[in-house]
Amino acid sequence: MPSPLTPKNSGSNLTTPSDQSVTTQSGEARKPEPQAPAKALPLRVLIIDDLPERAKLVEQGLAENAVVHTASQLHGKQLLDLVSEIRPDVIIMDCESPDRDSIESLRSVVQNMSKPIVMFVEEENDQAQRAAIEAGVSAYVVDGLTPRRVRPVIDVAIARFKVMDGLRSELKKTKDDLAARKVIERAKGLLMKSRNMSEEEAFAAMRTMSQERGRPLKEIAESVISVLTLLGGQA
Amino acid sequence: MSPNTLKIGFARLSDCASLVAAKERGEFEKQGLTVELKRYSSWAAMRDALANGVIDAAHMLAPMVVASAAGLGPYPNLFTTSFAINLNGNAITVSNSLFQQIRDIAPETLQQRPHLPTALRTIVAKRRETGEEPLTLGHVYHYSMHGYELRYWLAAAGIDPDNDVKLVVIPPERVVDSLARGQIDGFCVGEPWNTAAIEAGLGRTLITSAEIWSNAPEKVLAVRTTWSTQNEDTHLSLLKAMLTASQWVDQPENRLIAAQMLSLPNYVDMPVSMLSPSLTGRDVQTGGVLVQNMPDFGIFHRYAANFPWRSHAKWILAQMVRWGEALDDVDIESVATHAYSTELYRKAAAELGIACPTIDEKLEGAHSHAWLLDAATSPIAMGPDLFMDGKIYAPSESGKAETDAESETATNVK
Structure with a gap:
């Protein structure tokens, strides 16, 4: 079986800056993380997404400033084993992913993780939460990591999720347009045949109806088809 | 809105x-x-x-x-x-191979209700001795009755759920697939997923949650x-x-x-x-065999x-x-x-004119049989609330005092 993880820029980062803070099982930080951005190592980010193209998009957005791993089609124990192996500082995943339930169990699995993983919302304000939720991003961060360090990673993820959404709705629009055009062509043909109209007349008739009723042309074409099919007995 | x-x-x-x-x-x-x-x-x-x-x-x-x-x-x-x-409504199902091992070690435990995982304890200990990976058992969410029921059951036989086995969270829809792929050795999940594993010939149900804690x-x-x-x-x-x-x-x-x-x-x-098994209580499995009728499933x-x-x-x-x-x-x-x-x-x-308890809490584990709740707007027929180990859970001191009247039942249990 091919390895489902794709390590990028992997290498020198054996420790993370947040290793310096010690946490208790309840997730309470005993020692605050020292503020030393100068020597901060790049964050380790794990993107868990069953949509490989979206994972790639987020990965590209983060690759310059973080050590990025991606996991696709990996669930349950295998996924948790991967997390213990990679020990990410941040996990980015789709809000609706069932794998979130597995990831949330890491909260208390302290024997496998040096620090519990908490949900990003616990660290952030309402506005930041909302932006993430609206984009369908959920993020888990190692307890004790300052929001200031995580924030840029989350922002990139949100932006890339939105781009993906945009691409997908564009694709959907193209498909819908194509389907609508087919319906309109068919209705036009039926009108031409049954009412002896020219192509222009048939189209103009439907457009007038569309404007008068305030309904999209595709809907008008659909009713034309159903009415003419019903009257004519066949399409 | x-x-x-x-x-x-x-x-x-x-x-x-x-x-x-x-x-x-x-x-x-x-x-x-x-x-x-x-x-x-x-x-x-x-x-x-x-x-x-x-x-x-x-x-x-x-x-x-x-x-x-x-x-x-x-x-x-x-x-x-x-x-x-x-x-109620959950059950613990294990893979065919784990079931076979349990049957080989202690077939008599499969006749007992509720099934206590003593054979599982032997398997867990043997795996540790031989340096094998610990058994991996799935449940559905970190804060779930499934998790607590599974832990209660394991602990009742002296298995430490945190150190003797590996517990992993797998969403209900994915447990059957995980069992099929051999990623887990068993799980505690709600229905219809136990039935789905049995029907697919992947595992056997050892115990239903109602046998771990009745009417939980x-x-x-x-x-x-x-x-x-x-x-x-x-x-x-x-x-x-x-x-x-x-x-x-x-x-x-x-x-x-x-x-x-x-x-x-x-x-x-x-x-x-x-x-239908989980909803009708017919053809439900426990102890690895079909039980014809569990109306309180x-x-x-x-x-x-x-x-x-x-x-x-x-x-x-x-x-x-x-x-x-x-x-x-x-x-x-x-x-x-x-x-x-x-x-x-x-x-x-x-x-709606439906009888309702007038108390907020009750002694849990004190009733091995059907009983009548008098502390209600009109008496309510209640089911047993036994724990598999016969322990009694008193929610508070006042709860203890309140149920002293029923201590006869309580002491009879164990």
Whole structure:
């Protein structure tokens, strides 16, 4: 079986800056993380997404400033084993992913993780939460990591999720347009045949109806088809 | 949005039956509510949707509400429930190979009800000696009855769930696949997923949750506490619709119809044959063999099942403390009061003329047989509430005193 993880820029980062803070099982930080951005190592980010193209998009957005791993089609124990192996500082995943339930169990699995993983919302304000939720991003961060360090990673993820959404709705629009055009062509043909109209007349008739009723042309074409099919007995 | 138009989240499980029945039978409309049911395949996603107002109520794991009240997880003090959806309904199923090993080591334990995992303890110890990987057992969410039932069962035979085995969380829809791929050796999950594993020839059910704790809490109808306060009338109407739907589902003659409703693509989307065992209690497996009839496999209304018993919330919290998830100085009374709101339920029951407990908690584990709850607006027939190890859980000192009258039953148990 091919390895489902794709390590990028992997290498020198054996420790993370947040290793310096010690946490208790309840997730309470005993020692605050020292503020030393100068020597901060790049964050380790794990993107868990069953949509490989979206994972790639987020990965590209983060690759310059973080050590990025991606996991696709990996669930349950295998996924948790991967997390213990990679020990990410941040996990980015789709809000609706069932794998979130597995990831949330890491909260208390302290024997496998040096620090519990908490949900990003616990660290952030309402506005930041909302932006993430609206984009369908959920993020888990190692307890004790300052929001200031995580924030840029989350922002990139949100932006890339939105781009993906945009691409997908564009694709959907193209498909819908194509389907609508087919319906309109068919209705036009039926009108031409049954009412002896020219192509222009048939189209103009439907457009007038569309404007008068305030309904999209595709809907008008659909009713034309159903009415003419019903009257004519066949399409 | 009008407060009479609601969105309610549910999971693909047999115990969403009363929600589906309320929708399909028009119980919501009768109470002036327009309800859209929204399916989720992750508890975390459903919880976030409830927290952020995407949905107004949720078919939620009882421990998730208790966790929120105890300040655990991302949404502290946000949720409450006034309605318990069902009792029982989970089971522990193991792979065929693990079942075979248990049968080889101690076949006699499979004849005993409830099945105590002593053979499993032997297997666990042997694996450690030989340096094999520990057994991996799945359950469905970090704060779940499934997790606590699995832990209770293992611990009853002296298996330490944190060190002797590896517990992993796998969403219900994925447990059968994980068993098929050999990634886990067994799991504790709700129906129809145990039945699905058996039907696929992948495993055997060793014990049902009702044998670990009879009539244990399971799902609740969770809402945001602020939503309940601001929309009390809507919440009350919702409870009334759920009560009448639950009464209907609970009738044995309606269970198969409920299974048919659940099989629809927009609900559980599974064949009726997979859904009927858990709903009818017929052809349920335990001890690795088919048991012809377990009428109490899933309870939706009788035995005061819909009442949010604070003793249930407290027991759940006690498990969180037992397994190190909550600190032992947690304010049990305060958490139970915030998590389980009893007053609105009482109002709904009174308006419908349904008998309702007048106490908030009861001694758990004291009844090995059916009993009569006198502390109610009219006496309620109750089911047994035994724990598999015969222990008794007293929710509070006052609870102990209150049930002294029943100590005869209690001492008879063990």
